Structure formats: structure tokens, C-alpha cells
Amino acid sequence: MLVEQKKYQEAVKVADDFLKIKPKDFSMMNKKGQIYYSWKKYAEAIKIYDNIISQNPYNIDAYSNKSDALLGLGKYQDAIKVLDKAIALKPSNKDLYTQKGNAMVKNKKYADAIKMYDKSISVDAVNGEAHYQKACAYALLKNKDKSIESLKKAISFDKKYIDNKKRFSIFFN
DSSP states (O other), rough: OOTTTTTTHHHHHHHHHHHHOOOHHHHHHHHHHHHHTTOOOHHHHHHHHHHHHHOTOHHHHHHHHHHHHHHHHHOOOHOOOOHHHHHHHHHHHHHHHHHHHHHHTTTOHHHHHHHHHHHHHHHHHOOOOHHHHHHHHHHTTTHHHHHHHHHHHHHHHHHHGGGGGGGGGGGGO
């Protein structure tokens, strides 16, 4: 609630007070990092995620969140490397492949992003988010047919993508 109200200093204080009592609570440490991320203090967030990873190298959330913070700094290749480590630890996590695809899109590597979305879909065929992001990547490649095909699949799995259908028209005019 404090973060939604943009009371970041207060939110950090709450997290710090909690961590004084439970200093090894990785969930709260991740939340503190997310506060800094929301505050756009990406370097501070990365320090927190690095601390978590040094203490618990299997904490997938810390890798995922660190990747987001690196993207916030425009460090796309570094974000992809962090996601590679996370994927090596948990190759069954569909969201990591989708997140890596999103990082590749930011790096304008659309064909590589599509491969990542396909990996995500291979883990969970009804993954609407991966199908939607794949549709976006195809749209950026100006491949109308494949974009629409992926968008239809995304909509078939999750109706929330119906509203996004209108956005695709700008790529094909």
C-alpha cells in the first residue's frame, strides 16, 4: 500500500524494521528490492538482489527481480545473463523464458525473443502471456500472419488480451 502511494521511504523503513527481527527473510528482502525498483532506484535494488543471491543462490525471485532492475538501467545483455542463470537453476519455470524474451525484445532481438516465447510455451502450452508477447515480437518483425495467429492463441487462453488486439492495427497500416 505504501508503494502504491509512492511513500517509498516509509516502505523501506517498514521492510528494514521487519528485517531487523528476521534478517534472513528472503521474501522480505525481495520486497525491499521491489520497493527500490518501484522507486526507480535500480542500483539499490540490484545490491539487495545480489545480497540475496550470495546467501541463497537458488532464489529464483532474486534473479528475476535483478533482471528487471538491470532492464531499468538499460543493461539488456546483463539482464539476459542473469536470466540464463535462473533458467539453468529452474528450467521448468515458464515465466523466466517469457521474461528473457521480453529482455530480448528490448534489445531488438525479435527472432531470438520468439524462440524464448516458444520455450515458455513448450513448458506451458496454454501460457497466454507468452503467446501474447510472441504476437508482439512478430508484429515488430512486421509478420502480420504469425502475429495474428499468436494473438488469437493468447486470446483463446486468456480473454484479457482482447483489449490489446486494437494495438496491433498500428503495425499493419
